[in-house]
Amino acid sequence: MSAPSVLYDAPGPKAKARNVGYTIAFLVALAAVIWWVLATMAEKGQLDGEKWSPFVTDGRIWTTFILPGVQNTLIAAGLSILIALPIGALFGILRLSDHVWVRWPSATVVEFFRAVPVLILMFFANEFYFNFTDIASDQRPLYAVVTGLVLYNGSVLAEVVRAGILSLPKGQTEAAQALGLRKTQTMTNVLLPQAVTAMLPAIVSQIVVIVKDTALGGAALGFAELLSRIRPISNNYGQNMIATLVIVAVIFIVLNFIITSAASWLEKWNRQRKKGTGAVVAPGAVDDVATGQAV
Amino acid sequence: MFDFLSEYDVLGAFWVTVQLTFFSAIGSLIWGTILAGMRVSPVPLMRGFAASYINLMRNTPLTLIILACSLGLNQTLGMTLAGQNFEQQNYRLAILGFVAYTATFVCESIRSGINTVPVGQAEAARALGLGFTQVLGIVVLPQAFRSVVGPLASVLIALTKNTTIASTIGVAEASLLMSEMIENESDKIFLVFAIFALGFVILTLPTGLLLGWVAKKAAVKR
Numbered sequence: 349m350s351a352p353s354v355l356y357d358a359p360g361p362k363a364k365a366r367n368v369g370y371t372i373a374f375l376v377a378l379a380a381v382i383w384w385v386l387a388t389m390a391e392k393g394q395l396d397g398e399k400w401s402p403f404v405t406d407g408r409i410w411t412t413f414i415l416p417g418v419q420n421t422l423i424a425a426g427l428s429i430l431i432a433l434p435i436g437a438l439f440g441i442l443r444l445s446d447h448v449w450v451r452w453p454s455a456t457v458v459e460f461f462r463a464v465p466v467l468i469l470m471f472f473a474n475e476f477y478f479n480f481t482d483i484a485s486d487q488r489p490l491y492a493v494v495t496g497l498v499l500y501n502g503s504v505l506a507e508v509v510r511a512g513i514l515s516l517p518k519g520q521t522e523a524a525q526a527l528g529l530r531k532t533q534t535m536t537n538v539l540l541p542q543a544v545t546a547m548l549p550a551i552v553s554q555i556v557v558i559v560k561d562t563a564l565g566g567a568a569l570g571f572a573e574l575l576s577r578i579r580p581i582s583n584n585y586g587q588n589m590i591a592t593l594v595i596v597a598v599i600f601i602v603l604n605f606i607i608t609s610a611a612s613w614l615e616k617w618n619r620q621r622k623k624g625t626g627a628v629v630a631p632g633a634v635d636d637v638a639t640g641q642a643v
Numbered sequence: 644m645f646d647f648l649s650e651y652d653v654l655g656a657f658w659v660t661v662q663l664t665f666f667s668a669i670g671s672l673i674w675g676t677i678l679a680g681m682r683v684s685p686v687p688l689m690r691g692f693a694a695s696y697i698n699l700m701r702n703t704p705l706t707l708i709i710l711a712c713s714l715g716l717n718q719t720l721g722m723t724l725a726g727q728n729f730e731q732q733n734y735r736l737a738i739l740g741f742v743a744y745t746a747t748f749v750c751e752s753i754r755s756g757i758n759t760v761p762v763g764q765a766e767a768a769r770a771l772g773l774g775f776t777q778v779l780g781i782v783v784l785p786q787a788f789r790s791v792v793g794p795l796a797s798v799l800i801a802l803t804k805n806t807t808i809a810s811t812i813g814v815a816e817a818s819l820l821m822s823e824m825i826e827n828e829s830d831k832i833f834l835v836f837a838i839f840a841l842g843f844v845i846l847t848l849p850t851g852l853l854l855g856w857v858a859k860k861a862a863v864k865r
């Protein structure tokens with residue numbers, strides 16, 4: 349009989365009894381925490397039916413607050429990824445250039461924007477647009493959020509592109525050279541098309557990071573995305589802060605869970621594919637020590 | 644050109660950032676290790692709890708977690724971590740939020756480290772008659788930790804950058820001071836941005852280099 353894990357033997361009668369004991373002890377501890385939370389919520393009136401029922405009975409809470417919030421979140425995230433991808437591809441390729449005077453400046457730009465917190469970039473972009481452009485003040489937060497996210501994620505995607513191209517077998521470049529292709533032709537006709545499939549899972553999982561970071565714009569710049577809706581909802585529906593937080597969190601989790609599932613499905617599809625080189629850049633593969641992008 | 648700096652406590656703000664990072668890092672390391680232990684434990688309920696906790700936390704924006712700590716736990720449910728002192732209160736709530744979120748990444752790093760320990764190590768430990776806690780605590784985890792210094796350093800650096808999110812609940816760390824300065828000194832926004840960007844580069848770069856070196860030294864040669 350094989351063990352379920354290398355870390356412990358298949359449980360015998362004694363171990364089974366002990367595991368049941370641990371299960372009960374853990375269950376009790378967990379129940380105590382949940383009971384404490386629920387009791388405190390009940391004490392503060394957060395469990396009252398009228399605090400939760402608007403989410404089911406009152407359609408306006410969705411049409412006025414939540415759905416426009418989700419829409420703004422998706423617009424900001426979508427714009428960011430669409431603008432960041434070409435920038436990332438460009439810088440990723442520039443970093444692989446044969447010329448030092450191209451490689452070094454692009455590496456500096458990429459490493460700089462990966463080392464600076466997104467929030468700082470957003471604050472700066474917001475103030476920059478305020479001082480130097482005439483973007484309407486109600487549009488400015490969106491511009492600032494997208495700028496911050498593009499600068500940061502563009503440089504992260506540059507690393508993803510670089511890792512994707514480097515993950516291809518060396519024979520691909522060599523074969524292209526043997527055919528007499530130029531460097532640009534090798535890149536555009538041979539390496540990039542294959543690298544894109546290898547990078548897809550990592551790119552898709554980067555979208556999760558972008559969606560999560562749009563919430564920063566809501567909290568810090570007053571961008572009207574999903575998270576920033578919690579205060580208006582709570583004020584309009586009888587201070588139901590806990591209920592609102594739970595609903596908003598669930599929407600974010602479901603949204604990100606769908607994206608994460610797509611990423612892991614793409615990764616599996618990539619590995620099983622008969623065609624191609626089988627190279628794959630897994631989600632979070634480029635979180636090297638220098639910057640720590642995965643979190 | 645740099646005269647205006649004397650009006651602001653830039654170093655003090657960065658010191659708060661460092662403190663936030665330090666305490667959150669210690670907390671996440673402890674909670675993350677416990678989660679990793681649960682994730683590989685023989686008790687199915689613990690495995691299930693750790694797995695769902697990690698999935699939920701990782702897919703929630705950190706900003707939401709930090710706001711929930713302040714608006715939900717503190718202001719609505721009345722949980723206090725530091726009496727009536729508002730400043731100290733939000734500072735500790737922010738650390739709580741950072742620990743809850745960052746621990747999931749620590750846990751996943753440690754779990755990947757456990758997978759790098761050769762199967763024979765755990766098998767030999769079991770053959771000697773060690774129980775699960777002994778196998779994990781004496782044999783597997785010490786080796787796993789040595790191989791995850793690199794990934795953990797990466798998490799630490801991300802945490803340093805994430806502490807800026809504490810400004811959304813009014814903790815007086817670097818990014819809050821920056822948003823104040825950038826509004827007051829609107830003719831020097833590039834300079835202000837450069838100072839704070841440089842501050843974060845100074846915080847993260849040596850950490851990365853130092854821990855990268857430690858990671859190489861500590862890794863088990865196989």
